[in-house]
Amino acid sequence: MSKEIGVGVLGYSIGRAHAHAWRDVAEVYHPMKLVPRLVAISGRTKAAVEFEAEKYGYDKVYSDWENLVKDEDVKIVDNCLPVSLHPEPTIMAAELGKSLFCEKPLARRAADAKRMLDAAERAKVKHMIGYNYRFMPAITLAKQMIDEGRLGKVTSFRGSYLTTNTNYDNPETHMRWQFESAMSGYGALSDLGTHALDLARYLVGEVSAVAAAQSTIIEERPESEGSPRKSKVDVDDLTVATMKFKNGALGTLETSWVSPGCMDYLRFEVYGTLGSVRFSLERINELEIFLSERDRGTSGYRTLNVLAKDHPYMKQYWPNQGGGFGWDHSFVNEFHHFLVAISDDAPIAPQGATFLDGYRNCLIMDAMADSAKSEKWVHVQG
């Protein structure tokens, strides 16, 4: 027997991808014990919120986050606001006993992320952060192969997340919250690098120390669209880091939103003593593998098309194998994981990322920023 559970979404930009997935999940994973209902959406501009509500079928609209969080019909609070607005609504929702979903990164700095983690743990509610790439077939398969020991002992990780699909490489792109540390925390690192870092932790393990460099390539931008007045950007456009993992592996991370030609270049390579895997989000349905014993002496990597029924998640999707898996489906899969955790009191981790993962991710980003300032290796706390 299924039961409805009310969802309230704060914000409607990435919030759209969330609304789409909340609507799809019960159909894709039918039958589910909990079926989400889009109860309420909040945003600052009345007409825009009403448009979203009509488009996705939300019952109610709010112009502020507080009233949405307090709404008794809202049992899941899904925070899709700018990063500086992650802590307070999420902490209030925890105190009201709601289940918590929050977009990445958890907070601007680790101290705020810790407050969120503590509130969620005190309230004993389910908490999950939106590292949606963990729920893609190719990445889930890579994780399975690593956990089964098929790559042997993991020795190194190379990760990058580079884009220009936001047009941030254009100096005429005007100021927005992503360029202000008071709202975003860091720049490309908080926006993009945090995803690659999550995959480093997910696939390889905890990071113990980092050495990083950061640069702001476009130092000033128009205050608003077309304005001749300029504002100073105080975040990184580019971060490059070297990482030591607790298990002895070494890694690198590079993230930038000023990288012409890159659309959504989230890429990683994991090398072990017996083989390696490589992935790029720009080729979302492919995983390259090289298993030394089998593939040595051949022409190199085999490219798996991860769309067969025996690949992770694919039996849920389309009847024709090879029909394709898209970015939007990763949100469907992560919400399925979250809803089952609530209905069955099942753990979110290790496959899903909890606020503990969000907090540890923030600790590493803080260590990278400290290292860039001090020009020294920095140990990651915790």
Ligand SMILES: NC(=O)c1ccc[n+]([C@@H]2O[C@H](COP(=O)([O-])OP(=O)(O)OC[C@H]3O[C@@H](n4cnc5c(N)ncnc54)[C@H](O)[C@@H]3O)[C@@H](O)[C@H]2O)c1
């Ligand atoms: N998982 C992913 O793939 C993914 C992708 C994009 C964004 N995100 C994350 O989602 C969150 C929101 O990012 P976004 O790209 O949707 O941002 P955005 O600026 O496009 O949208 C922000 C939303 O918050 C609302 N808002 C409320 N108060 C605001 C304020 N004071 N200033 C600005 N906006 C305010 C806006 O109306 C809008 O609906 C961030 O944490 C971001 O990192 C995640």
